[in-house]
Amino acid sequence: MSALLVIGDVVTDVVALHDGPVATGTDTPADIALRPGGSGANTASWAARLGADTRLLARAGYDTGEWHAAELTKAGVRPHLRIDPERPSAVVIAMVDATGERSMLTNRGASGHIGAGDWASELLDGVGHLHLSAYTMFAEPGLELARLAMREAAARGISISVDPASYGPLRAFGPERFLHETAPAGIVIPNLEEALLLTDAADPETAARTLSDRYGTAVVKLGAGGAVLARDGRIVAKADAPPAEVVDSTGAGDAFAAGFLVASMAGYASGEALRKGCEAGAAAVAQVGGRPGPGTLPY
Numbered sequence: 001m002s003a004l005l006v007i008g009d010v011v012t013d014v015v016a017l018h019d020g021p022v023a024t025g026t027d028t029p030a031d032i033a034l035r036p037g038g039s040g041a042n043t044a045s046w047a048a049r050l051g052a053d054t055r056l057l058a059r060a061g062y063d064t065g066e067w068h069a070a071e072l073t074k075a076g077v078r079p080h081l082r083i084d085p086e087r088p089s090a091v092v093i094a095m096v097d098a099t100g101e102r103s104m105l106t107n108r109g110a111s112g113h114i115g116a117g118d119w120a121s122e123l124l125d126g127v128g129h130l131h132l133s134a135y136t137m138f139a140e141p142g143l144e145l146a147r148l149a150m151r152e153a154a155a156r157g158i159s160i161s162v163d164p165a166s167y168g169p170l171r172a173f174g175p176e177r178f179l180h181e182t183a184p185a186g187i188v189i190p191n192l193e194e195a196l197l198l199t200d201a202a203d204p205e206t207a208a209r210t211l212s213d214r215y216g217t218a219v220v221k222l223g224a225g226g227a228v229l230a231r232d233g234r235i236v237a238k239a240d241a242p243p244a245e246v247v248d249s250t251g252a253g254d255a256f257a258a259g260f261l262v263a264s265m266a267g268y269a270s271g272e273a274l275r276k277g278c279e280a281g282a283a284a285v286a287q288v289g290g291r292p293g294p295g296t297l298p299y
Contacts, residue, residue, distance in 0.1 A: 001052065001053070001128070001265055001266055002053070002126060002127060002128025002129070002265070003052070003053040003054065003055060003126050003127045003128060004044075004047055004052045004053065004054045004055070004127070004128070004129050004131060004261065004262070004265065005054075005055045005056075005057065005123055005124065005127045005129070005130050005131070006040050006041075006043055006044040006047070006054065006055065006056045006057070006131045006132075006133070007040060007056075007057045007058070007130070007131070007132050007133065007136055007145065007146070007149055008038060008039050008040010008041060008043065008044070008056065008057075008058055008131075008132070008133030008135060008136055009038040009039060009040050009041065009058055009059075009090055009108075009111035009114075009133060009135050009136065010036065010037075010038040010040070010041040010056075010058045010059075010060050010068045010072070010081065010089065010090065010111065011036075011037045011038035011039075011041070011089070011090040011091065011092050011111065012034065012035075012036065012037070012064055012068075012089050012090065012091045012092070013034070013035040013036070013037030013038075013091075013092050013094055013250065013289060013290065014032065014033075014034055014091065014092070014093045014094065015032065015033045015034075015035055015094045015096060015248060015250060015288055015289060016030040016031070016032045016093065016094065016095050016096065017030055017031045017032075017033075017096045017247075017248065017288065018030040018031075018095065018096070018097060018098075019097075019098045020098075022095065030095075033288050033289065035288070035289035035290070035291065036067070036068055036071040036072075036289075036291060037092060037250065037251065037289065037290045037291065038058065038090065038111065038290075039133040039135055039163065039165055039251075039253075039254050039290075040056060040058055040133040040135070040136070040254075041056060041058060041068070041072060041077075041291075042251040042254035042255065042258075042290040042291055043131065043133065043163070043254040043255070043257050043258045043261075044056040044072070044075075044077045044258075045072065045075040045076075045077055045258075045291045045292060046251075046254065046255045046258035046259065046280055046284070046291070046292055047077075047258040047261065047262050048075055048076035048077045049075065049076060049258075049292040050258060050259060050262045050280070051262065052258075052261075052262045052265065053078075053126075054076070054077050054078065055077070055078045055079075055080060055123065055127070056072060056077050056078070056079050056080065056081070057080045057082075057114075057118065057119070057123060057149075058079070058080075058081055058082070058111065058114065059081070059082045059083075059084055059110045059111055059113060059114035059118060060081050060082070060083055060084065060089045060110055060111075061083070061084050061087050061088035061089035061090075061109050061110040062083060062084060062085055062086070062087070062088065063088040063089060064088070064089045065081060065083040065084075065089065065110075068081060068089065069081045071291075075291060075292070080120075080123060082114065082118045083110075084109075084110035084113060087109050087110040087113060088109050088110065089109050089110055089111070090106070090107060090108050090109040090110060090111040090112070091106075091107045091109060092104050092105065092106050092107075093105040093106075094248075094250050096248050096249070096250070099246065100246030100247060100248055100249045100285060101249060102248065102249055102250055108139070111135070111136075112139045112142070113139070113141055114136060114141060114142050114145060115141030115142060115144055115145050116141070116144045116145050116148050118145060119145055119148055119149060121152055123149075124152060124153060124156055124158060127153075127158055128158060128159070128265060129158065129159045129160070129161065129261060129265055130149060130150070130153040130158055130159070130160045130161070131160075131161045131162070131163070131257065131261060132146055132149070132150070132160070132161070132162045132163070132182075132185070133162075133163050133165050133254075134162060134163060134164045134165040134166075134169075134170065134173075134178070134182075135165045135166065135169070137173070137178075137181060137182075138165075138169045138170075138172075138173050143181065146181070146182075147181070150182075150184040150185065151184065153184075154184045159186055159187070160184055160185040160186055160187070161185055161186070161187035161188070161189060161257075161261060162182045162185040162187070162188055162189070163188075163189045163190070163253070163254075163257050164178065164188070164189075164190045164191075164194040164198065165194075166194075167191075167193040167194055167197060170194055170197060170198075171197060175197055175198045178198065179198065179214060182215075183214075185215055186215055186216045186217060187215060187216070187217045187218075187219065188211050188214075188215045188217075188218050188219070189218075189219045189221065189253075189256075189257050189260065190207075190211070190218075190220060190221070191220070191221045191222075191223070191253055192204055192207075192220060192221070192222055192223070195207035195208065195211060195218075195220045198211060199211060204220045204222060204228055205228055205230070205235055207220055208220045208228050208229065208230035208235060209230045209233050209234065209235060211230070212230035212231050212232055212233055212234070213232070213233045216231065216232060217229070217230070217231050218230045218231075219260060219274065219277070221253050221256050221277075221281070222241075223241070223249075223252070223281075224241050224244075224246075225240075225241065226238065226239045226240040226241045226274075226278055227239050227241075227256070227260075227274050227277060227278055228274075229270050229271075229274050231270070236270050236271075237269075237270040237271040237274050238271075238274070239271065239274040239275045239277070239278045240278065241278045241281065241282055242278060242279055242282040243282075244282040244283075244285050244286050245286055246285045246286070247285065247286055247287060247288060248285065248287065248288045248289065249284075249285050250284075250288075250289060250290045251284050251289065251290020251291065252281045252282075252284040252285045252290075253281065254284070254290055255280040255281050255283065255284035255290075255292075256277040256278065256280055256281035256284075257277070258277075258280055259273075259276040259277040259278070259279060259280030259281070260273050260274060260276060260277030260280075262276070263276035263277070
């Protein structure tokens with residue numbers, strides 16, 4: 001199987017699990033863990049755990065860049081990590097409630113400054129698929145990088161997928177603008193909120209069909225509801241999510257994307273690839289943090 005190249009972010013995640021509401025002006029007890037994260041890095045790490053030859057292009061800061069590179073290497077990823085000499089790495093404080101739902105405070109740091117200068121055409125050598133986390137596109141330098149990478153991948157006949165990443169930044173970027181900028185991609189992998197925003201649809205199946213008319217393939221992630229896949233305007237597969245005790249939903253969508261893409265690259269049929277994505281997502285929510293833990297293997 002040819003290699004997977006992921007372009008995305010590396011983030012230092014501070015994950016705080018709390019049972020009750022956050023108390024204003026005083027202390028709230030929480031279990032707090034420091035984890036390597038970032039949507040692109042999470043997807044790359046899960047893909048490597050699932051057996052794919054995986055590369056990651058990302059930008060880290062002067063403060064924790066070496067740590068992030070070591071963690072990616074330990075996960076089996078081949079990191080192409082550009083170290084920003086002037087900025088710290090991105091940091092996300094994820095506050096996770098008793099249901100596993102998270103709210104995030106985000107400082108994009110060095111990740112927000114990745115750009116075309118970080119690109120090298122050689123990154124595509126031996127690559128069969130390019131996957132973009134849209135977090136990269138939401139700042140102008142990263143948008144230039146995404147355009148360049150997609151253009152060169154398309155010229156080589158390399159398939160392209162994009163994950164819209166997050167509802168808030170996507171809405172600020174603009175749905176129509178996003179659809180225009182990601183036109184070279186043949187696969188889009190939004191969650192339900194993102195899919196409805198991009199299509200103005202009222203339900204996931206309509207959204208999936210509409211997006212597949214534009215991209216060719218659309219996979220809508222539904223969390224505990226599983227996922228649905230449309231191709232060329234038709235629903236072709238659905239999958240249920242396996243039962244899982246939700247500890248922390250951080251990185252579940254990233255893990256899903258990895259499971260789906262690795263299975264697709266290995267030649268699995270649409271329904272089976274969708275199921276592999278759901279299994280990876282279920283494995284992710286059962287642990288703290290967005291990366292696979294030691295021994296974690298969803299299938």
